[in-house]
Amino acid sequence: MKDQVGALIANGIPAAALNSMMPDEERQRIRQHCMQGKIKLLYISPERLMNELHWLLPRMDISLIAIDEAHCISHWGHDFRPEYAQLSVLKDNFPTIPIVALTATADKVTRDDIVRQLKLKDRQTFISSFDRPNLSLNVRRGFTKKEKIAAIVHFIQAHKNKSGIIYCMKRSDTEMLAEELATFRIKTTAYHAGLLPQRREKAQDDFINDRVDVVCATVAFGMGIDKSNIRWVIHYNMPSSIENYYQEIGRAGRDGMKSDTLLFHSLGDMIILRRFAQESGQNEINMEKLKRMKKYCETDICRRRILLSYFGEEATEDCGNCDVCKNPPQRFDGSILVQKALSAIYRTEQKANIKTLIYILTGSDREEIIEKEYDRLKTYGAGKDLSYKEWKEYIYQMIQLGYIEIDYTTNHKLRVTPLGQQVLFGEIRAELATYRSSEEKGIYTKGRGKQGFRYRPIRPKVSTTVEETLLDSLHQLRKQIAEKEQTLAYIIFSDDSLSDMVDKKPITIEEFGEIRGVGQIKQAKYGRIFVALIRFVLRLPKE
Ligand code: ZN
Numbered sequence: 001m002k003d004q005v006g007a008l009i010a011n012g013i014p015a016a017a018l019n020s021m022m023p024d025e026e027r028q029r030i031r032q033h034c035m036q037g038k039i040k041l042l043y044i045s046p047e048r049l050m051n052e053l054h055w056l057l058p059r060m061d062i063s064l065i066a067i068d069e070a071h072c073i074s075h076w077g078h079d080f081r082p083e084y085a086q087l088s089v090l091k092d093n094f095p096t097i098p099i100v101a102l103t104a105t106a107d108k109v110t111r112d113d114i115v116r117q118l119k120l121k122d123r124q125t126f127i128s129s130f131d132r133p134n135l136s137l138n139v140r141r142g143f144t145k146k147e148k149i150a151a152i153v154h155f156i157q158a159h160k161n162k163s164g165i166i167y168c169m170k171r172s173d174t175e176m177l178a179e180e181l182a183t184f185r186i187k188t189t190a191y192h193a194g195l196l197p198q199r200r201e202k203a204q205d206d207f208i209n210d211r212v213d214v215v216c217a218t219v220a221f222g223m224g225i226d227k228s229n230i231r232w233v234i235h236y237n238m239p240s241s242i243e244n245y246y247q248e249i250g251r252a253g254r255d256g257m258k259s260d261t262l263l264f265h266s267l268g269d270m271i272i273l274r275r276f277a278q279e280s281g282q283n284e285i286n287m288e289k290l291k292r293m294k295k296y297c298e299t300d301i302c303r304r305r306i307l308l309s310y311f312g313e314e315a316t317e318d319c320g321n322c323d324v325c326k327n328p329p330q331r332f333d334g335s336i337l338v339q340k341a342l343s344a345i346y347r348t349e350q351k352a353n354i355k356t357l358i359y360i361l362t363g364s365d366r367e368e369i370i371e372k373e374y375d376r377l378k379t380y381g382a383g384k385d386l387s388y389k390e391w392k393e394y395i396y397q398m399i400q401l402g403y404i405e406i407d408y409t410t411n412h413k414l415r416v417t418p419l420g421q422q423v424l425f426g427e428i429r430a431e432l433a434t435y436r437s438s439e440e441k442g443i444y445t446k447g448r449g450k451q452g453f454r455y456r457p458i459r460p461k462v463s464t465t466v467e468e469t470l471l472d473s474l475h476q477l478r479k480q481i482a483e484k485e486q487t488l489a490y491i492i493f494s495d496d497s498l499s500d501m502v503d504k505k506p507i508t509i510e511e512f513g514e515i516r517g518v519g520q521i522k523q524a525k526y527g528r529i530f531v532a533l534i535r536f537v538l539r540l541p542k543e
Contacts, residue, residue: 001043003208003226003488008041010491012521017043018052035059047083053093062097065090067118070101074113091119104250105243107311130246130311134253137303137322138262139296142393148264149177152234153184155262156214161475162231163207166216167248169237169272177216177236191217210479210489222248227488228255229495238265240273241289242296242310255496265297267354267396274408298400300329300433334432335423337383337394338403342416342424344379345404353412358391390435397432467502470537474498477533481526492526493517507535508543 001017008015016030016039033039035055044052056062067073073084090099101114115123143151152166168174171192178190189203189212206212208227215221219239233252239245245263253259270290277286296306304319318325344360345352352360352374359369363381374380383391398404403420407413422428475498482489497517506512509527513520518527535542 001045003491005043006487007226007491010487010522011519013041014039015041015043018048019045020048020051031055045083046081046087050086050089053089057093062094065094065097065099067099067101069103070114070118071103071106071110073101073117074106074110085117088117088119105247130308130313131304131315132250132253133304133319133321134256134258135249135321136258136260137249137307137319138260139265139303139323140262141265141297142389142396143264143266148236149180151264152177152236153181153186155232155234155260156181156184156186159232159260161213163210163227163229164214164232164234165222165230165248165251166214166234166236167221167239168216168218169269171218173236174216174218178214181214181216186214187212188214188216191215191221193218193220208488209482219244219248222251225251226254227251228490229257230254230259231257232260232262234261235263235265238263238269238273238297239293240276240286242293242307243289245293245296246307246311255490255494257496257499263297270294271408271412300324329433331431331433333429334394334397335426335430337386337432338398338420338423338430339426340379340382341391341395341398342403342420344377344382345414345416346424347377347379348374350415351413353414354392354395357395357414358388361391362386362388393435394432398430401430403430466537470505470534471498471502473533473537474501474530477530481529493522501530501534505534505538507531507538507540 001019005015005017016033018027018030030039030042031052034042067087067090072081073087074080099118099120101118101120103110103114106114111125115125140151156164166174166177168177171194174190174192178188181188189206191200191203193200195203203212203215204221204225207215208225216236230252233249235245235248239248249261252261273290274287277283277290280286292310296303296310299306302315302318302325303322305315308315320326340361341357344357348356348360356368356374358364359366360374360377360380361383363375363384365375369375386394395404398420399406401419402417403423405415405417407415416424419428423430478489478492478498481492485492494517497515500516501512504511504515506515509523509531512518512527512531513523531543
C-alpha cells in the first residue's frame, strides 16, 4: 500500500492508506482529509475495513470499490487468507456501488468462488492473457551445486547492476548462496521466514531501494513487492506448481521490458517435493500440480505453449523466446544405450539405484561395486565410452520416456517398465536427445583457479557508446533524486522511461514531455534537470 500511495502521489493523484499499524491520530487525520474531499483514492487493509465502516457509510460518496489480490478470499486459491473473508460485507453495506475484484492467478473454480463470496450479481468477467512475452524462459537440469553457482555468477555478471531474485527451496541455501555470491563482489542479501523481522525488513528495503542487486530468498519473499524493474528471476530449485512458478517469474519485468528467467531442476528436487506433496494433507491435488510442473521442466516443445495451455490459453505458434525454441535438442537412435542400461538393471535383479547403475556401466572399481560382485556382470564396463555425466543425463531421459521407473519406497531402486522391455527386445526404437555439456550450452566459462573451476570475470568494455554513457548517467541522476526525496528510484521514472530518453534524446523541456511515462507533473518537476544532463552527455551547450 505504501509503495502504491507513493507512486500515485508522485503522479499528482492524492492518495492515502489506512492500516492497523499506524497511530490513531494519523488515521484520524486521513479520515478528515477523506471527508473534506482531499483524497481521491483510499487504500484500506481487509482487517481494517470493519472498523472504518462507521464513517465510510454515512459520510462518503464512494464511486468504486476495488479488491486487489482477490484470490486470497477463496479456499481454492493458492494463497487463502482468512481476513479476506469479511470482504463479503461490502455488497451488503454498499449495494449500489460497483465492485471490481482483481487477481493475477486464479483458475476457473477460484474465479467462481470469488464471485459467490463477494455476492456479485450481474457481474462481468474480464480475463486478459497470461502471456508475458517479455520474459525469456530457460530451464537447466542436472547441475551440481558447484556448477549451479558458477552458472548463476555468470548469469548475474551478464546482467550487471540489474535487480534480480533467486528463489531457493531451503532457508540454509539462501544464506549459503548469498555468502558465495558476495565473494564475487555481487551485492546480495538473504531473505527467509526464519530471520528476525528487522533483518527481513532491511533485506526487503535494501532490495527495493537498489542498495543490493540480488536477493536469495525462499518463496516467503515477494508478496506485495511492487518493484517494476526486476530484470531477472532464478529458481535454484524446482517450484512445486506452475501457479507458484508463474507468480514468481512474474515478479520480473513488470514494466514490460525484456527480462530473463532461469530454472534449475534435478531428480533430488523432485524427490523432496514428492515428499512435501504426500505429507501436505492435499496429496492428490498437490501431486498432480507437481506432475504438471515436472512436465514443464522436461518438455522439448516450446515452454510458453505449455505454460499458456496450463492456464487455459491456446498458443498457435512457438514463442522464439524460450530455451527450447532457441536451441532445439538434436536427436539420435539411442536404442543400444537404452538396452545396455536396461540389461544392467536386470542383471542386478533391479536392486541398483542410478549411481550404482552408472558405476556398473562405466566399469568403476569402487568398493561398493566389487563387494556386491557387480564387476562380474556381463554389462560391467559396457558403457565405458561415455562419462558419468553423460550416463546420468541419458538415464534421466530414459526415466522421462517411461523405459525405467524409480521405486521411491525402496531407496530409489530402478525398475524396467513394460515399455522398456519392448526396447530391450528390439521391438521399438528409442530416440534420445544428444547430451550437451554445460560449456556447449553456453552456461559458463571454465577457468583456472582453486578446485579447477572458477568463473572468469568479464573484462570491462574499453569503448563505451554515447547511449551507454547516457543510460548510466540517467540511472545515477534518478538514484540521487530518489535518495533526496526518500522515495524509490522507479517511482521517479521507470526503466522504460529512461530507455525512451536514451532513444529519443530530448534536449528541450517540450521534447521531454513526449517521453513515455512523463506526465505534466513530472515534466515540470524533473524536466529541467534531466534535459540539462542529456545535453551535457551529448556535449551540447546549456539551454
Ligand atoms: Zn518457445
